Amino acid sequence: MQHSSHLLMIEPVQFNFNAETAVNNSFQVNSKDLFAQEKAEKEFHEFINKLRKNGIDVTVVKDSAEPHTPDSIFPNNWISFHADGSICLYPMFAQNRRLERKQSVIEAIKNKFLVNQTIDFTGFESQSLFLEGTGSMVLDRDNKIAYACISPRTDKKVLDDFCQKMDYQAVSFWALDGGNESIYHTNVMMCVADEYVVICLDSIKDTVERKFVTDTIISSKKSIIEIGFEQMNQFAGNMLQVHNNNEERFLVMSSQAFHSLTKEQIVSIETYNKIIHSDITTIETNGGGSARCMMAEVFLPLK
Numbered sequence: 001m002q003h004s005s006h007l008l009m010i011e012p013v014q015f016n017f018n019a020e021t022a023v024n025n026s027f028q029v030n031s032k033d034l035f036a037q038e039k040a041e042k043e044f045h046e047f048i049n050k051l052r053k054n055g056i057d058v059t060v061v062k063d064s065a066e067p068h069t070p071d072s073i074f075p076n077n078w079i080s081f082h083a084d085g086s087i088c089l090y091p092m093f094a095q096n097r098r099l100e101r102k103q104s105v106i107e108a109i110k111n112k113f114l115v116n117q118t119i120d121f122t123g124f125e126s127q128s129l130f131l132e133g134t135g136s137m138v139l140d141r142d143n144k145i146a147y148a149c150i151s152p153r154t155d156k157k158v159l160d161d162f163c164q165k166m167d168y169q170a171v172s173f174w175a176l177d178g179g180n181e182s183i184y185h186t187n188v189m190m191c192v193a194d195e196y197v198v199i200c201l202d203s204i205k206d207t208v209e210r211k212f213v214t215d216t217i218i219s220s221k222k223s224i225i226e227i228g229f230e231q232m233n234q235f236a237g238n239m240l241q242v243h244n245n246n247e248e249r250f251l252v253m254s255s256q257a258f259h260s261l262t263k264e265q266i267v268s269i270e271t272y273n274k275i276i277h278s279d280i281t282t283i284e285t286n287g288g289g290s291a292r293c294m295m296a297e298v299f300l301p302l303k
Contacts (some may be wrong), residue, residue: 001083001144003241004195005055005250006298008081008109009048010100011062012040012073019258039282044073047278047294051252054276055244059298061108063211067099072282074293075105076187077132083141083165083299085116090133091124093153098125113300120164125159128163131158135185135293140192147190149175149203151182171216173209175200178229187265187292193241193251195272196223200232225268227261233289234260240297241273249273254280254291 014037051058063072071077071094078100081090087106091186092098101122121131131137135155138147145170151198156172163170175183183203185292190199197217201224204210217224227236239253251273258277261269268276277291285291 001299002124002140002192003243003295004245004299006059006113006300006302007051007242008046008059008061008075008079008105008296009294010299011060012037012107013063013065013071014068016302025192025209035284036282039291040073040286041280043280043283047280047291050276050278053243054250055248056242056250057111059108061105064102065103067096069099069100069102070095071287071289072100072286074135075100076287076293076296077135077185079105079296080133081109081113081296081298081300083301085114085300086166087115087118087300088133088162089118089120089122089124090136090168091130091158092132093130098122109298112303113298114303115300117155121162122136122160123160124155124161129158130251131162131181132185132251133153134186136207137162138166138186138190138192140220140222141299142194145220147176147192147215149169149183149185149186149189150174151184153184154186171213173204173213173284174206175203176205177203178233179300185289185293188235189237190238191237191241191251192222193272194249195221196225196269197294198225198227198237198239198269200229200237202229203232207267225265227265231257231260235284236260238290240295242295242297248256250276252276252291252295254278254284256281256284257290
């Protein structure tokens, strides 16, 4: 199944601007807000409440103060969970983000779900090669396709190793932002749902690569909802489809992303599922990530 009803989310305790990740994340802005943690925590809990009110199961693990992990609110970059009982651990670009791989998080998952094996890709860090989970890859789980825009955080060698071990087909390409810089994570420019894909095709400058991506989406029998650069910059690509305990589907996004959409785009999305959006402005501004980055889907079997 493409979407899950179970999510892992990490409650922040020392959220703030991370200078280590800002070197190649153009979405980050240092607001220098002395109350960033308090505001982020408030946004986090309001977001959680909206998800749970719609019947979506959220496992919340509160981060620890030590070691200091300012980006722990984005767990999908270091871990992913799969229906065969596998956990994957990923090599991270920023050294302080590697500290997010805390055993307490894994134990919280193991208390609730069945884990058969752990596949560890973190050894690539010693070669300065990175693949930051479902930030670097946008997975079409039904069709076993891993979409990935190559960047300093997404290396083709590691992508190919993931695909070989997890039996996925790699669809890699280059995607650039409005300033012609590599887009750091694929999940800010595209979202794959069960019957459609939201994507900023204009960011794929090479016409051959753009056609390859478009043809792959169409051949997977999904429709395309295209967004522009300005919408991408407001995190309209950073969305995640989920379902609740009644099999009701939702597309989850930030309020900024929602308000960037046209009426026609909203109508298109709502032909497939309802929309949940929440204001996470502080998190988006300082963290350079949005709603999708905050949610790690859990496809593991329940105990």
